[in-house]
Amino acid sequence: MILAACGTNRQKAKTVAMSVEKENNIMHKPRATKRAKSYNDDDSDDEDVTAVVNNVLANIDLGEKSTTPKVIANALINLLPSGATKQHPTSKKLLKAFPLVVSELEQRANRMARKNETQGSSLPIVFQFPSESSSGEMSVINIPEDSFVNVFSFITNKEIVHASIVSKSWLAVSRMPSLWKKLDKSCGLTNSNKSLNATTMIKLLGRPQFANLKHLTIPYKIKLGESIYKQIAKACPYLESLDLGFTFRSGVNPKDRDLMKATEQIPNLNSISFDMWSLSGSGAISTMARAMGEQLLELKISANSICTRYLSDDTMSVLGDCCKNLKSFTYELVYYEKYYADSKAYDLLSDTGVVTLVRGCDQLQYLKISHAKKVTEEAFVTILDMLEQSNATSAENSDRSGRYGLQKIDLVGYPFVVTGIPLCLVHIDS
Numbered sequence: 001m002i003l004a005a006c007g008t009n010r011q012k013a014k015t016v017a018m019s020v021e022k023e024n025n026i027m028h029k030p031r032a033t034k035r036a037k038s039y040n041d042d043d044s045d046d047e048d049v050t051a052v053v054n055n056v057l058a059n060i061d062l063g064e065k066s067t068t069p070k071v072i073a074n075a076l077i078n079l080l081p082s083g084a085t086k087q088h089p090t091s092k093k094l095l096k097a098f099p100l101v102v103s104e105l106e107q108r109a110n111r112m113a114r115k116n117e118t119q120g121s122s123l124p125i126v127f128q129f130p131s132e133s134s135s136g137e138m139s140v141i142n143i144p145e146d147s148f149v150n151v152f153s154f155i156t157n158k159e160i161v162h163a164s165i166v167s168k169s170w171l172a173v174s175r176m177p178s179l180w181k182k183l184d185k186s187c188g189l190t191n192s193n194k195s196l197n198a199t200t201m202i203k204l205l206g207r208p209q210f211a212n213l214k215h216l217t218i219p220y221k222i223k224l225g226e227s228i229y230k231q232i233a234k235a236c237p238y239l240e241s242l243d244l245g246f247t248f249r250s251g252v253n254p255k256d257r258d259l260m261k262a263t264e265q266i267p268n269l270n271s272i273s274f275d276m277w278s279l280s281g282s283g284a285i286s287t288m289a290r291a292m293g294e295q296l297l298e299l300k301i302s303a304n305s306i307c308t309r310y311l312s313d314d315t316m317s318v319l320g321d322c323c324k325n326l327k328s329f330t331y332e333l334v335y336y337e338k339y340y341a342d343s344k345a346y347d348l349l350s351d352t353g354v355v356t357l358v359r360g361c362d363q364l365q366y367l368k369i370s371h372a373k374k375v376t377e378e379a380f381v382t383i384l385d386m387l388e389q390s391n392a393t394s395a396e397n398s399d400r401s402g403r404y405g406l407q408k409i410d411l412v413g414y415p416f417v418v419t420g421i422p423l424c425l426v427h428i429d430s
Contacts, residue, residue, distance in 0.1 A: 118172075125169050149176050157187035175209040183210060184217035185247065198228050205235035215271075217243035224252055229265040239266055246273030246300045246332075253277045256284040263291045271298035271328075277307045282315040282348075289315070289322050296323045304334035308346045311372075313353035320360020327405075328366040329357065335371035335413060347372070351379035358383050362390075363405050371413035380409065380418055380425055387423065 060075055061067055076094060084091050125148050128138040152160055152173060157180065164174035183189050183205075196204075196219050205213070213236040218224070233239065242262055244254040252258070255278050263269060269292070279285070289296065299319070303310055311331055319326065331349070349372050358364060369375055387404050394403040409418035416427045 125173070145173065148173050149178060152176075152179055157182065161188055175207075177209055177212040180209050180213060182215040183213055184215065184243065185219075189217065189219055196222065198222055198224060202228075202231045202235060205232065210236060212238055214238055215241040215243075217247055218245070218252055222252055224254075224258060226261070229258075229261045233266045238268060240268050241271035241298070242266065242269060242273070243300075244272070244274040245277075246275055246302050254279070256280050256287075259284055259288040260291065263288055270295050271300075272296070273298075273300035273330075274302075276301060276303040276309040276311075279309055281309060282312045285311070286315045286318040289318050293322050294325045296326055298328040299323075299326065300328075300330040300332075302332045302334065305336045305347075310347045310349060311353070312348035313350055313356065314348075316349065316353035316357045317360070320356050320358075323361060325363055326361040327363055329361070329364060330366075330368040330370075331372065332368070332370040332412070333372055335373070344373075347374055350374045351376055351382070354379045355382050355386075358404070358406060359386065362403070365405050365407050366410075367406060367408070368410040368412075370411075377414075377416055377425070380411075380416075383409075384418070384423055384425060391422070 060072060062072075080090050080094065081088065086092070086095065125143045125145060127141045127143065129141070131137045131139045152163070155163070160174050160179060164171045201219065201222060204210070205216075216232070216236065216239060244258060244262070245252055254262075254274050259272070259274065259279075262272065272288075272292075276282075276285075285301070289299075301311065310333070319329075351374075354367075354369065354372075354375055358367065383406070387406060390404045406423070409423060411417055415429070416425055418425050420426075
């Protein structure tokens with residue numbers, strides 16, 4: 001590959017050596033002198049050229065402070081023919097080498113982590129404390145693994161990752177599947193540099209530590225194929241909750257088929273969150289609701305007034321009819337007044353839709369509505385009246401059947417709130 005990159009021109013190889021030596025003053029002068037002599041020798045062959053180029057790269061000491069990324073870049077660029085661009089065949093070879101380097105480094109890290117985890121699982125978890133005696137000896141306490149796992153359960157997953165570098169035994173504990181029920185941005189699962197793809201994500205989910213995973217937020221900018229949900233279900237057999245883009249800078253802006261594939265291929269799914277940006281409309285949500293039926297326990301939907309895709313009263317009616325066990329519902333509309341004026345006709349969620357949802361899903365415990373402009377105070381007055389009447393009836397009959405379970409209502413973008421126990425409507429001005 002090096003011969004292809006620099007050609008067989010001996011003078012060009014000499015230029016490479018001299019350029020790197022000038023840029024990075026860490027080369028050994030005796031060896032440089034020998035190289036100069038060999039290049040002035042007209043009888044030297046192509047093997048000499050290869051050897052010199054190899055020596056040039058070998059003499060770049062990455063541990064030296066003076067070896068900056070720019071120095072390394074210049075050395076690699078000088079291997080290319082003069083004037084070569086990204087489209088040049090030799091440049092393409094060089095560019096293809098970088099992912100291989102990254103892949104090899106990642107594999108080394110994984111092998112090392114597995115080795116350390118294996119070693120750590122056989123080591124005791126030991127804490128040392130200064131002894132109270134005058135001898136100056138240390139007191140040693142061995143903590144059972146189960147107890148230490150319980151300690152880890154009180155910290156966040158991101159803190160668990162930080163704690164795993166303390167020792168091999170801590171690393172082994174940090175990989176316990178019982179500690180990893182959730183995997184999302186708060187755990188460090190991000191894709192801001194777009195280095196993660198669907199294949200590497202599935203490999204990540206295949207690690208034993210994620211065997212008991214129940215909630216997964218798909219990282220930002222992951223392209224999901226036809227079979228991805230089946231692979232997710234296989235890697236995470238206990239998965240119950242999936243975020244496809246509800247959380248900002250997460251997920252994939254799912255299309256209609258993504259909602260259906262997720263509901264069909266992840267058998268234990270009972271909670272789904274997504275953004276409506278790429279959906280064909282609220283009809284896709286209705287189809288999903290009919291497919292999931294009473295298995296759906298939590299639904300979180302985000303939309304905005306730019307893409308002109310909103311929830312409708314018809315969709316809320318389907319949810320009320322099909323998803324009787326729904327316990328949590330969130331609808332967040334990111335409102336931009338500039339765009340809403342043109343898309344107002346598409347906003348089809350009104351008081352009727354909200355009331356229909358609460359009436360149909362009597363087990364609903366949490367309701368959040370944000371910036372839905374056609375939902376008014378009247379909807380929540382009606383809901384509170386429904387709650388009061390059902391509670392009074394169930395008290396008279398000493399029977400909780402038929403009683404609404406709504407306990408909390410969060411409203412954003414309204415001049416009033418619903419708060420207190422029992423729930424009551426309060427204007428923010430008062």
